[in-house]
Amino acid sequence: MNRIIEYMLPPQRSTVASEVDSLFAFINIAGFILFAGIMITILIFVIKYRRKSEDDITPVITHNSILEVSWTVIPIILILIVFSWGFRGFLKMSSPPANAYEINVTAASWLWEFRYPNGGITVNEVFVPVDRPVKFIMRSDDVLHSLYVPDFRIKQDVLPNRYTTTWFQATSTGEAILYCTEYCGTAHSDMLATVHVLSIEEFEEWLETGLEVDEDMPLADLGRQTYTGAGCNACHTLDGTDRIGPSFLNLFNTERELVDGSVVIADEDYLRRSILEPMAEVTAGYPANMPSYAGRLNERQIDGLIAFIKELQD
Ligand SMILES: [Cu+2]
Numbered sequence: 001m002n003r004i005i006e007y008m009l010p011p012q013r014s015t016v017a018s019e020v021d022s023l024f025a026f027i028n029i030a031g032f033i034l035f036a037g038i039m040i041t042i043l044i045f046v047i048k049y050r051r052k053s054e055d056d057i058t059p060v061i062t063h064n065s066i067l068e069v070s071w072t073v074i075p076i077i078l079i080l081i082v083f084s085w086g087f088r089g090f091l092k093m094s095s096p097p098a099n100a101y102e103i104n105v106t107a108a109s110w111l112w113e114f115r116y117p118n119g120g121i122t123v124n125e126v127f128v129p130v131d132r133p134v135k136f137i138m139r140s141d142d143v144l145h146s147l148y149v150p151d152f153r154i155k156q157d158v159l160p161n162r163y164t165t166t167w168f169q170a171t172s173t174g175e176a177i178l179y180c181t182e183y184c185g186t187a188h189s190d191m192l193a194t195v196h197v198l199s200i201e202e203f204e205e206w207l208e209t210g211l212e213v214d215e216d217m218p219l220a221d222l223g224r225q226t227y228t229g230a231g232c233n234a235c236h237t238l239d240g241t242d243r244i245g246p247s248f249l250n251l252f253n254t255e256r257e258l259v260d261g262s263v264v265i266a267d268e269d270y271l272r273r274s275i276l277e278p279m280a281e282v283t284a285g286y287p288a289n290m291p292s293y294a295g296r297l298n299e300r301q302i303d304g305l306i307a308f309i310k311e312l313q314d
Pocket residue numbers: 107144145146180181182183184188191
């Protein structure tokens with residue numbers, strides 16, 4: 001049975017995963033046995049009771065109490081097992097332990113932002129300790145999104161104007177993928193984040209130093225790193241092709257036409273405003289749906305992005 005689960009499902013990497021999978025396997029196997037049993041019975045009846053001669057007349061059968069009681073009681077028992085098993089798991093999954101490490105999650109079209117108790121922020125990647133309960137307190141900046149980490153078997157809607165929560169306790173270190181699983185617009189399928197599960201020591205160390213920006217890194221390199229790290233690549237390419245937004249290639253110092261008809265030069269100020277207040281100057285021909293990065297990137301990262309975009313000339 002474990003082999004079947006391993007074959008069908010992603011690895012079990014949280015404390016609730018095996019319980020979820022056992023219930024899933026039970027429902028599948030019970031469903032398969034019932035399906036096979038019913039199909040075989042139908043086949044036998046079709047052959048055994050087929051009309052054999054012209055004057056073969058179907059007898060009148062009013063009812064059969066034993067049969068009727070059993071096909072009522074057996075499914076009820078099965079459903080009660082599934083219900084109580086599922087409800088127990090549901091209670092466990094919806095009540096985070098009191099000592100859980102809390103991370104605030106904001107979903108926006110189309111990125112994930114994570115805020116840690118020490119004030120640190122990461123975009124499209126989240127760092128968590130292994131073997132310790134972690135609670136996500138989630139809200140959306142715009143539309144309905146949903147947070148889904150298959151390896152942890154957790155999935156929870158993320159709503160505007162209301163907090164929802166979910167929690168997990170990872171059982172092994174390494175990376176897991178976090179998906180948005182509520183269709184939320186054009187770049188929905190790019191709305192991914194990486195969950196980095198670290199050992200307790202690594203996590204403590206990351207909290208101390210991991211969020212500091214490397215002061216020695218050349219600005220343009222930091223910009224390239226931020227371009228993927230902050231998820232700009234979901235919407236902007238570097239090779240001249242359009243994705244959701246315009247490509248960064250040959251963008252610097254060119255004339256940009258805005259939706260209000262005015263024309264601006266894409267200088268450093270314009271790039272900065274585009275990152276911090278994208279709705280203020282919307283480029284003509286593109287949807288007005290870039291998320292603002294105000295408060296999500298630090299000054300050095302913004303300088304880095306501008307330096308990086310400036311270099312992209314062919
Ligand atoms: Cu989404």
